[in-house]
Amino acid sequence: MNKSWWKILSFVLLLYTVICGFLLDVPRLPILNETIRNLYFHVCMWFAMMILFIVSFVYSIKYLRGFDYRNDIFAHNFASVGCIMGILGYATGIIWVSVTWVTDQGQSLGSVLKEPKLIGAAIALLIYGAYFVLRGSFTDIDKRARISAVYNIFAFAMLFPSIWIIPRLVGSLHPGAPGSDSGNPALDKNDMDAGMRAVFYPAVIGWTLLGAWIATLRIRIELLRDKKLLHG
Amino acid sequence: MGKNIVTRISFWFSRLALLPALLLICNTVTAQEKVEMADTMRSNGKIYIVVAVCVTILVGLFIYVMSIDRKIKKMEKEKTDF
Known part of the structure; x- marks a missing residue:
């Protein structure tokens, strides 16, 4: 393994997340009960996705500054691992929804489907999905790299409005939505105590580093495959 | 007064x-x-089994990713094409 300190850090942080995430005390809240521990897993998927998309965005800009094909490979693979994190965030959210919103809060399927955070996240993921479709539709690699880099910047520009801004403007079922005390849909800061934060932030870093590790593996495979292309 | x-x-x-x-x-x-919380699981120690299962999965995943990393490293050293 090359440059392995952060890979080991990722492993240590995730080990800490799993052990302390299950064993430490969490606030006793109605409806949420023990599922508040999902914060260390479900929410971290979204955080990791956002950070990986930011990295991808930076590499797209770097590509457009110097047209180094390497940067295009970086941007593409960070975006694809980001999407996987997003899909995992969705999948874990579905399980959480079916217990806390549908069963305990008695929300209908209609109100869950109208949830703006869900729609926003779906829009963001579909925009990134189109990025891969766009990439796949080019045969010329330079054209593919240029247009997909520009598109990636557009996709990133849509990411935060659709998952952060719009859900704040309208009502949301997520804790901390407008109407409740804290105006931050998805993460009610009043629900978390200091002990939870001590696990949550390392968890975000751990999951992000794991995503970055997987992305670098994909990048290295692609670089090997394109070695002839890059070095003549 | x-x-x-x-x-x-x-x-x-x-x-x-x-x-x-x-x-x-x-x-x-x-x-x-x-x-209601999982107090029973905590009192009879069953929560540790959940932690053990998750840690096993995590360790397994990391060993797998590490082995892929090693394989790629080997290929990079050999400088062979696919």
């Missing part, structure tokens, strides 16, 4: 003012007790 009575009354009033606060605290405490 008059002053004494005033201090006494104010003393009892302050006690009375504390009462609702006290009731509120009791209420929240009982409300907290009603929230």
Whole structure:
């Protein structure tokens, strides 16, 4: 393994997340009960996705500054691992929804489907999905790299409005939505105590580093495959 | 003497003012007790099994990713094409 300190850090942080995430005390809240521990897993998927998309965005800009094909490979693979994190965030959210919103809060399927955070996240993921479709539709690699880099910047520009801004403007079922005390849909800061934060932030870093590790593996495979292309 | 009575009354009033606060605290405490958590799993130690399972999965995943990393490293050293 090359440059392995952060890979080991990722492993240590995730080990800490799993052990302390299950064993430490969490606030006793109605409806949420023990599922508040999902914060260390479900929410971290979204955080990791956002950070990986930011990295991808930076590499797209770097590509457009110097047209180094390497940067295009970086941007593409960070975006694809980001999407996987997003899909995992969705999948874990579905399980959480079916217990806390549908069963305990008695929300209908209609109100869950109208949830703006869900729609926003779906829009963001579909925009990134189109990025891969766009990439796949080019045969010329330079054209593919240029247009997909520009598109990636557009996709990133849509990411935060659709998952952060719009859900704040309208009502949301997520804790901390407008109407409740804290105006931050998805993460009610009043629900978390200091002990939870001590696990949550390392968890975000751990999951992000794991995503970055997987992305670098994909990048290295692609670089090997394109070695002839890059070095003549 | 008059002053004494005033201090006494104010003393009892302050006690009375504390009462609702006290009731509120009791209420929240009982409300907290009603929230169901996995206390049984904690008391009989079964939560440790859940942790053990998750740690096993995590370790397995990391070993797998590490082995892929090593394979790629080997290929990079060999400088072979696919």
